Amino acid sequence: MDFSQLTDAVASRSYDKIADICDQLMLQIASQGVTFHDEWPYAVHLLGHIYLNDLNSARFLWKSIPLSIKESRPEVAAIWKIGQQLWTRNYAGVYDAIRGFNWSAEIQDFVASFAERYTRRMLELLMSAYSTISIQDTALFLGMNESEATNYVLQQGWTVDAASQMFTVKKHAVVTEQKIDPSKLQRLTEYVFHLEH
Known part of the structure; x- marks a missing residue:
């Protein structure tokens, strides 16, 4: 083989x-x-x-x-x-x-x-x-101890509230805006018009 x-x-x-x-x-x-x-x-x-x-x-x-x-x-x-x-x-x-x-x-x-x-x-x-999650739960999900998990997510931009032992999760920015090429839109319009008539 x-x-x-x-x-x-x-x-x-x-x-x-x-x-x-x-x-x-x-x-x-x-x-x-x-x-x-x-x-x-x-x-x-x-x-x-x-x-x-x-x-x-x-x-x-x-x-x-x-x-x-x-x-x-x-x-x-x-x-x-x-x-x-x-x-x-x-x-x-x-x-x-x-x-x-x-x-x-x-x-x-x-x-x-x-x-x-x-x-x-x-x-x-x-x-x-999540928008907020406990340090303990985060550590469980990431397979780390609480200190390692804290360091890891802080590097990802999360914040921690020491009093409540909760993280505030930093969400990734979602890009929803798409630019449409006017020539492609024109061709699509003509194609749909052609199919209808």
Whole structure:
């Protein structure tokens, strides 16, 4: 099996491409009738889907992994534990699952990159859902202690009220104004006029 494309993607930290590369390789190898289960990089493949927040594909892949692989490769099960926490929306559990395993050197950077990406996603979620939120809840969502969470969100422009232990969330400016090219509007008008007559 030629995993050079996958190896290159991991080496170049092109983590967003890994799930697709693995899916294509798996289809290609399966179509040739080659047994591949023992050598397959299930940990990387599963994390590739989780990295893209494609939990359905991660679940289907998990179900297709032979039981012997699940039992003999604890890293695969540890990655699936992250997927389970995501599936149940246990935000703090995701961080616990990440920290709760001693990742191999081959996948350590990939897991760290996922953790950063997940923290950014959680921050975006908090910014869209809250105008004020407690320090404790923020720390829970971001998988940090209260001091780390405070430093992190203050760098994002949030403010803190020490007395109430609440953050005021700084919302991103929403750009709603769009400029329409008059020539395009004219062509659209002519096209609609032509259709009506």
